[in-house]
Amino acid sequence: MIDYNPKAWFTFIFRIHKADTVRKLFPMFIAIGCYSAVVALLELKVLHLSDIAEWKNIVFVHSVLGFVISLLLVFRTNTAYDRWWEGRRLWGTLVNNSRNLALKLNAMVPASNTASRDFFRIMIPNYAFALKNHLRNKYLPEELEQGPGMEIDEKKHVPNQIAGQIIAHVNDLYRKQQITGEQLIILNDELQAFTDVCGACERIRNTPIPFSYSVFIKKFIFFYVMTLPFGYVFTVGFLIIPIVVFIFYVLASLELIAEEIEDPFGFDANDLPTDTISANIRKHVAEIL
Amino acid sequence: MIDYNPKAWFTFIFRIHKADTVRKLFPMFIAIGCYSAVVALLELKVLHLSDIAEWKNIVFVHSVLGFVISLLLVFRTNTAYDRWWEGRRLWGTLVNNSRNLALKLNAMVPASNTASRDFFRIMIPNYAFALKNHLRNKYLPEELEQGPGMEIDEKKHVPNQIAGQIIAHVNDLYRKQQITGEQLIILNDELQAFTDVCGACERIRNTPIPFSYSVFIKKFIFFYVMTLPFGYVFTVGFLIIPIVVFIFYVLASLELIAEEIEDPFGFDANDLPTDTISANIRKHVAEIL
Amino acid sequence: MIDYNPKAWFTFIFRIHKADTVRKLFPMFIAIGCYSAVVALLELKVLHLSDIAEWKNIVFVHSVLGFVISLLLVFRTNTAYDRWWEGRRLWGTLVNNSRNLALKLNAMVPASNTASRDFFRIMIPNYAFALKNHLRNKYLPEELEQGPGMEIDEKKHVPNQIAGQIIAHVNDLYRKQQITGEQLIILNDELQAFTDVCGACERIRNTPIPFSYSVFIKKFIFFYVMTLPFGYVFTVGFLIIPIVVFIFYVLASLELIAEEIEDPFGFDANDLPTDTISANIRKHVAEIL
Amino acid sequence: MIDYNPKAWFTFIFRIHKADTVRKLFPMFIAIGCYSAVVALLELKVLHLSDIAEWKNIVFVHSVLGFVISLLLVFRTNTAYDRWWEGRRLWGTLVNNSRNLALKLNAMVPASNTASRDFFRIMIPNYAFALKNHLRNKYLPEELEQGPGMEIDEKKHVPNQIAGQIIAHVNDLYRKQQITGEQLIILNDELQAFTDVCGACERIRNTPIPFSYSVFIKKFIFFYVMTLPFGYVFTVGFLIIPIVVFIFYVLASLELIAEEIEDPFGFDANDLPTDTISANIRKHVAEIL
Amino acid sequence: MIDYNPKAWFTFIFRIHKADTVRKLFPMFIAIGCYSAVVALLELKVLHLSDIAEWKNIVFVHSVLGFVISLLLVFRTNTAYDRWWEGRRLWGTLVNNSRNLALKLNAMVPASNTASRDFFRIMIPNYAFALKNHLRNKYLPEELEQGPGMEIDEKKHVPNQIAGQIIAHVNDLYRKQQITGEQLIILNDELQAFTDVCGACERIRNTPIPFSYSVFIKKFIFFYVMTLPFGYVFTVGFLIIPIVVFIFYVLASLELIAEEIEDPFGFDANDLPTDTISANIRKHVAEIL
Structure with missing residues (x-):
């Protein structure tokens, strides 16, 4: 996406922008x-x-x-x-859920359990990066932060694998009684939102008019x-030409x-700034957890 | 649905496509x-x-x-x-729910319980196939994977029967204490989504303008x-004809x-690719469970 | 609602339909x-x-x-x-909830409790029939299947009474510990949907532009x-007349x-086929329960 | 709101209505x-x-x-x-929630606890009346039915106080174990809907285009x-005047x-019939509880 | 936002307003x-x-x-x-959630626990003020009421920190068994709404057409x-000029x-009155808690 000042009429009218x-x-x-x-x-x-x-x-x-x-x-x-706007809203939802999940886990997971905290701090933003590249038909492992036990099979659906590991980890905490049943219920909204956002983005990408x-x-x-x-x-005579x-x-x-x-998830000039959004998720989750 | 490159103007303008x-x-x-x-x-x-x-x-x-x-x-x-777009969104919802249900069940059902895992791996995609054919007023048993105890009565509402068996199986697990009450609550969203999607698709199919x-x-x-x-x-004289x-x-x-x-669920050139979507659900669920 | 084939142009153009x-x-x-x-x-x-x-x-x-x-x-x-379309969606919601409620109750209520199963098989479709007639300012007791202990006071709000009996019966099952607290929570969405649909239909009927x-x-x-x-x-001279x-x-x-x-709930030619929908609910619920 | 028969063209065209x-x-x-x-x-x-x-x-x-x-x-x-239509939908939501809350409480609160039943029968409709007047910047205590312990401070936000008392009463029942935790969860949707409707109505009233x-x-x-x-x-000469x-x-x-x-909540001819709606809520809640 | 009487046509037509x-x-x-x-x-x-x-x-x-x-x-x-209207709705949601959270906490937190009550009375409105300034890229600590243990790091995301402290406090009450698990579930909607509103406002601000x-x-x-x-x-000759x-x-x-x-969150004449809304939240929450 091009960052611009919508009030600068002059440059708009006379400059021929790259995406023009x-x-x-x-x-x-x-x-x-x-x-x-x-x-x-x-x-x-x-x-x-x-x-x-x-x-x-x-x-x-x-x-x-x-x-x-x-x-x-x-x-x-x-x-x-x-x-385009639905795509933007979906990525906004991803931001909100990443933050809310981090905020809740921060309040629930015992401070002593640093392994789990590290796991979530790494994996939540990884989902955004994986989704961003998935929507561009790419797999860039260098953009994913490595965590313990994180194994990604490039040939399978990458975002699904990350979501699966997050969900499994939360259920694990529940089984080990580090979080209660009620806390598990509260985390559910955010956990299922990951896959909902992913599916909706795929729908937009795969279904043109x-x-x-x-x-x-x-x-x-x-x-x-x-x-x-x-x-x-x-x-109008030859004025017809112009x-x-x-x-x-x-x-x-x-x-x-x-x-x-x-299709707002690619590299076109007007496409959504999914790179920036993913980076922001990583930054904000790190601040919280 | 016809796959096409929206940017290829030339072929669009001069070729007379089959669906044109x-x-x-x-x-x-x-x-x-x-x-x-x-x-x-x-x-x-x-x-x-x-x-x-x-x-x-x-x-x-x-x-x-x-x-x-x-x-x-x-x-x-x-x-x-x-x-058309609501139909597409509904099938997207079906994709999301199938994935989320598989991801959650994978995290909840004990790894030892392979019978249940097999059951869900077979039945979740079966719902999509059954719904696809139901919307076309067909029943194609060859497209449904056979599972233990799966009995479909062709004369009754087929998707309802599959949804009923999935819901019954989950409640069974709960009764056998393989999943807890809180986990049952968490699974509820996905379980009821099947029938909601089915009903909404029937509504679109049965209600023209x-x-x-x-x-x-x-x-x-x-x-x-x-x-x-x-x-x-x-x-304009005889130019009136063209x-x-x-x-x-x-x-x-x-x-x-x-x-x-x-009515986007049929076989028209612009209809939704429900065959492909169903196949994708089968593929992705198999990856997860 | 008139069933028609939207692709039959010829009859459309030359026949003067009753509702034309x-x-x-x-x-x-x-x-x-x-x-x-x-x-x-x-x-x-x-x-x-x-x-x-x-x-x-x-x-x-x-x-x-x-x-x-x-x-x-x-x-x-x-x-x-x-x-019109919102009315159709509401009745679609009623269909979905009736089915989902039947599917869930079928999975939850012990098979031995035939009294409760009979009760729900009768009352869930009764709600649809009662609502249909209520929206037409009628009360047709002959369309309601009689169940044990069903007492309807014609002068009060009929759909409310049926919903009240269903809700009371579910809470009864809970009190008798035939269903657990978590199952009660899961049934809540469907139970409150009845009244939500009813209220929204009344709103459409009572509020013209x-x-x-x-x-x-x-x-x-x-x-x-x-x-x-x-x-x-x-x-244009006398051509003005045509x-x-x-x-x-x-x-x-x-x-x-x-x-x-x-107002799509009446008997006009374009109104919604609420009679057919109600009958379908009865048929499908009977298949399930 | 003016009640009218939308099909009476003749009177519409020739009568100059008060609100015309x-x-x-x-x-x-x-x-x-x-x-x-x-x-x-x-x-x-x-x-x-x-x-x-x-x-x-x-x-x-x-x-x-x-x-x-x-x-x-x-x-x-x-x-x-x-x-206007959103305002109507919000009041419809208020109707639905009042009914659903009454239906649920009727099923949950023990028949012996007449004090609580009386309390809710009085307070649920009071909310509608208080909101109606609040949206017109009025406080008409004569429209509120008096219940035991109901104290309204006119200078504070009146609907908030009523909602607060209802919520507090429900939590009281929970603390006294007259309703269980699961029942408390089920009542939550309706309890928070009161304030949501109120806030949304205030938004419409306070925010013109x-x-x-x-x-x-x-x-x-x-x-x-x-x-x-x-x-x-x-x-056109002097024909310009007409x-x-x-x-x-x-x-x-x-x-x-x-x-x-x-702003559909006032006394204009086209405004919503909030008086009638409030009276209906009182009537229907009394039928139920 | 400019407060105005939409029915005063005369002044509208002839006065050249500042924002005109x-x-x-x-x-x-x-x-x-x-x-x-x-x-x-x-x-x-x-x-x-x-x-x-x-x-x-x-x-x-x-x-x-x-x-x-x-x-x-x-x-x-x-x-x-x-x-603009979505921004207004989001701030309406913030108002509703602040009120509902206060109403619920008032009913749940034991009257003796004045420390927690004070904490929420201070922090809920603080969120609105922090968000308002965050959307204007400012940090005005003088607008935040000081509470015990409130530490804000200006360089991190300010609203997130306040939401984090509120969520942590609620989980704390749960851990200390001052509120039960069911009550924790009921509070969840409001707790996660804060971050959802914040994210959606950021989306509107950062994404022009x-x-x-x-x-x-x-x-x-x-x-x-x-x-x-x-x-x-x-x-038209020289009349072309006008x-x-x-x-x-x-x-x-x-x-x-x-x-x-x-972008409705700034200081333009038509922007939303977020200052007034924030002040109202503080006033109403103080009335409740």
Whole structure:
């Protein structure tokens, strides 16, 4: 995620940021500009269609369908943003549960049992790091702090193994009567939250918007922009070239941004700062336990 | 569900995918194209209505109601997508609960009790498979792993029977004091989640959008498209034929896609990958228990 | 609720279904058609207003406000649909809780205690039937299965009495030590869900959209449609008659459908199939217990 | 809240109800009508601006911004309605919890302990009455039923005191071993719901929509309506007077209704029927305990 | 937050409030006014472009894209408002939990144990104050009431330390058997809510809308407003100057307000009254304990 000051309008408007859609779409701008120029030349200079009113009037299609395309892009934007924001909320839940689990264990586990305290101080943040990399289809053992008896089988589901060891350790403490049954019940919310967050993040990553919508929106934008010059060339002449490019910029940008934030766990410029969040969990848990 | 790379614009725009609405609507395109041609011929060549301003001006109806139709389609799209996404979330919940239940049972059930461990390793994934087929009105015993004492009566509600056996087994362990009362409480969330997920999926499958809306939207699209040529023929001539087809394509596609994703548990191209999810549950539970 | 196949476009478009708004609004269509005809005659043939540009130009009001009316109808449609869908979700919750309660009790209550098992097999579905009729302001004792000691006072809140007997019976089992304290805790979610569902259904039934909106939308539609012919008569002549009728059909239909689904527990064509759901609960609970 | 039959269109359209915005806005209608008349006179008769095309063309501003104003009003309507509906849901939660608490206590408290039963029968409904008046900044001791040992200090937070006494009484029963620890746990949901409902209602009452939006929407409506006659006077002549009044009616009504339902706990015509709900709680709790 | 009477329309419309966007945007108004004047002069007086129809017709771009910009601003407004309202709800949750915790502890902790009662009376409100300042990146020890054994390390996460001490104290009471295991379970909801609220507030503060949207909306508004005079100058002449300023006022205001309320925990005029809420928590907890 890019850290930015939302109130700095000036730099926003004039700087072309690395993640800016202007940069990504630039080749398309040129292609579409040329295309519009060719259409304009053909219609105005070669075919001299301008006196045929029929061609002039097809502009109405674009205003009728302009409405539909806008609403579709709003739908696209909303659903993509909802995933991004749900992903952020899930990582917030992970932060909260890590902290709460540490706070509770700190109050429950006898101060003398340093082995267990060390175990939890190491393993709770490890879950966040393992999940972060799991969502990027990676396994980076160097990011996991080593604890006694921690064995991770890279080929199995890594976060599940860490959660399993934490749950097993808590049940162990219960069996050894270091924590009571009531304390076990109290710890349950946090223990099951780990896997819930993991499953929900996997769901967001694996389920883009239904294929049909994705295809339909792209087809629609394409035909909409490609047919724009046919009619409008007669009303605005060669000014059609920058106009088509600008309209394409607006429509395609919305689709591009939606694609990027739809899966918020990767390395894209707008993705969630899961690295920072994981590091913060490690820091705060260490402060507590 | 179709796996796809949302960033591959080119193939999207030019390939006609199997699930593409273009394919399904093609016969209608031809019918509507012919209809428009007939209307155009009648009005322009036979009746020579073009000099009667009244017919020309009815186009305003289409711009006034174009707004209403767009908003209705947005409503339709949103509600259909919400069901699809809720279905996905429910299956995510099933994944989470299967994992959490396995993780907890692994920590609680004594390692020596291999019979119970085997039972749960078999039955938890069986629930997912049974539910998947139940939502498709099928019963495929070959997909269920056989466990000791598992008896399924095909004529009764199959997922309920599996959930019942899991719940009974857990209570049995409790009665035999292999798990304590507090552990029983902790397992409760996951045990009741099975039936909650099942009921919610049945609700989505059995409850399409209210009949009146479904009828109204279809009637509205039909009349809107059928009356389009009457007025616009005078302004765009025979270009009306591709225009009406294109507008019909846009409006009917949205309704078609909504119909398809509204019930997300079947075999349609956009339906949820419940087969894969069930297989994943079996794999992950086997890793844990 | 009408069971239908959402993919059968043809019958939808051409059949006038019993619940179709076309049927309900038909008398209004004739009245409004006549009104438009009178306005058209007056303005065109009697007063010869057509050359006064001022009257021609008031059409802009309809396009400005057409936007507002569309958004209001969307608001109306969304809130009505949300109630309908919330009602459906509540009955889904009732299904889930009835099943879960039966599954748990089946696992907990000793097989020898057939009296209690009979009691729950009878009373759990009775709650659904009682609630269904309560939401329709009825009391149909013939739909309730009779159990030992079941006494219903028709003048008091019927669902509350059934819930009270179920809760009392469970606490009785606890007092007699047929179920343990931990099992009592586990049953709590389902026991309190009955009353929660009941209260939420009563809320939906008793609280239509705020009066002011209801009045405002109806006033607005009325004035909008009534003033339509004034301006447009000059541009489309007597074609105004079908046009006004069609626009009225669209706007009034949305309001009518919203009114119907807003209270989804009655006997309207689009209402929820609470009879079927109740019968299903009885069937499934009998399978389990 | 006004009880009404949403299907009685006729009375809605022609009766000017007490809460109708027509009534409240009537003085403004006259003022704005006069203003429009003056503008029309000045432009058409005094300054003879009509031949200056520039003034004629500023109407485009109103169509561009008409869109923005509509969307803002939709935002305003949605947020106000959400508060109203959340308020209703909260009172529904209060109803459910009062009933559930009574049902559970009825099953748990020994029949012999009439003192406790009386206490709860009196105090549970008292909470609803106290909250209702608290949300209106009142304290009406005559609405509270008197119970043994009930002492309310008017200067402190009244609902908190009642909730405190209920919670203390339940813990007392526990200490006296009239209810067990597990039963105490089961009662917890309902006991803490009282204060949760109270806090949420206070939040809705104390937090109108952000000041900036409130100011912005009002400023925008004002300038929009005030500048309407400038341009349109040339196209519709003196018909501008009713038109401006009507457009003002539509826009201001939406803002007025939103203001009224935003704080739904007062005495406005559209406010929630908290008096009736409180009385119902008293009635139903008395039936149960 | 500004306390205001939402029904005082007059002062709203004519007073320029301190937080009013008119005040903030005033310099921009002048700059944009000058810019429009220069464009108008150039096109009308210097270049005499007015007879070239092409320039006149580019206005259609603004009406096509006006729709897109409106929908984007609605998206922006909704997401910003959602954060603001979620922030308010979180602080409401903090209020409810503080009260409920005090009410429960009051009923559970023996009246003789004044040390514990004092501890909770001091520490519960301290959490609210610490959180409030933490969200503003401050540490104001003078706002925290001093209790016995309260040691805060300014360099660590302050709210976590206070929550940790509260949780530790409750577990201590449990270990000393001043509260039972069941009572410990009942207190759990409130104890973990502190950290949940804190984490969710941090999430809102640290996560503005994705960078790409923020940039895109600002770029879009800028180009939209800057290109407005090119086409419209020919239709409205020098009236374009106030028109462009007004349209800029509307569009930029929405973005400005959204920026302000997006992070609702600071000192902006529309921010949440966290100071007042914290003081209220202190007052009400003191009344209870």
